[in-house]
Each structure stands twice: as C-alpha cells, then as structure tokens.
Amino acid sequence: MEFETILGYLENKTILITGATGFVGKVLVEKILRVQPDVKKLYLLIRASGANSATQRMHNEITGKELFKVLRKECGANFDSFISEKVVALSGDVTFEDLGVKASKLKEEMCNEIQIILNSAAITKLNER
Numbered sequence: 001m002e003f004e005t006i007l008g009y010l011e012n013k014t015i016l017i018t019g020a021t022g023f024v025g026k027v028l029v030e031k032i033l034r035v036q037p038d039v040k041k042l043y044l045l046i047r048a049s050g051a052n053s054a055t056q057r058m059h060n061e062i063t064g065k066e067l068f069k070v071l072r073k074e075c076g077a078n079f080d081s082f083i084s085e086k087v088v089a090l091s092g093d094v095t096f097e098d099l100g101v102k103a104s105k106l107k108e109e110m111c112n113e114i115q116i117i118l119n120s121a122a123i124t125k126l127n128e129r
C-alpha cells in the first residue's frame with residue numbers, strides 16, 4: 001500500500017537529484033525510472049566542465065552501467081530515447097551559489113519545474129577537511 005502511494009506520488013513529477021554518479025545516487029535514478037517510468041523529468045546535477053561533459057558522465061557513470069540492464073531490457077530499442085526524454089544532465093556543484101548553474105534560462109526552468117529535490121551529493125571520506 002505504502003509503495004503504491006510512493007509510485008503515485010512520483011508520477012508526473014520533476015525531480016532534481018544530486019550525487020547521481022555516486023553509489024546511492026545511481027541506484028536511486030535507476031529505481032525511479034524503472035518503477036515509475038511516468039515520472040516527468042529527472043534533472044541530474046553532475047560536477048563537470050559543461051553540459052556536454054555532464055551528459056558524457058551521465059552516460060559513462062550512470063545509465064551506461066550494468067545496474068541499468070533490467071531497464072535497458074524492458075525498454076529495448078527505446079532505451080536511449082526514454083533516457084533522453086526523461087533525464088537531463090546538468091553541470092553544477094552543490095557548494096556553489098545557485099548550485100553552479102549559470103544559464104539563466106535553465107535556472108528559470110528549474111525553478112518553475114522542479115517539485116522534489118533528492119540530495120545525495122556528499123563527501124564520504126572521513127579524513128576530508
């Protein structure tokens with residue numbers, strides 16, 4: 001019953017996810033797309049030098065991983081179009097103002113569209129300053 005409620009809640013929602021290249025973040029991205037393919041959009045905030053390199057990191061470190069094999073199988077030939085329709089990789093950093101997102105049009109879109117923020121960006125080294 002509770003799971004059904006969560007699925008219903010995620011339907012048609014736009015979500016910002018940080019830390020998506022990390023251990024927890026990539027599992028979260030895969031799970032949302034697999035159990036609720038009717039989610040509207042996922043923005044993934046990824047540390048990168050620009051939008052293209054954020055997209056490259058997304059393909060290499062998230063959607064291209066073995067973890068996505070079930071979803072890849074379920075989508076078949078539509079996997080790539082499903083990912084490009086649902087997932088937007090953004091270049092940014094949670095320690096910067098406005099999360100390091102510079103383009104004003106993109107910032108405006110994000111402010112208007114995002115309904116949920118899932119923050120999994122973290123430094124997990126115990127000896128970090």
Ligand SMILES: NC(=O)c1ccc[n+]([C@@H]2O[C@H](COP(=O)([O-])OP(=O)(O)OC[C@H]3O[C@@H](n4cnc5c(N)ncnc54)[C@H](OP(=O)(O)O)[C@@H]3O)[C@@H](O)[C@H]2O)c1
Nearest residue numbers: 019020021022023024025047093094095120121122123124
């Ligand atoms: N792993 C577990 O078993 C576990 C269990 C319970 C809770 N947690 C919690 O879940 C969170 C994530 O843990 P994890 O194991 O997934 O860590 P992780 O594998 O080290 O991933 C950390 C993520 O945060 C990103 N990140 C770090 N600094 C950032 C910044 N300044 N701006 C944007 N992104 C940044 C990293 O991006 P880069 O790829 O660019 O470095 C990476 O995607 C932590 O709060 C942790 O305590 C983890």
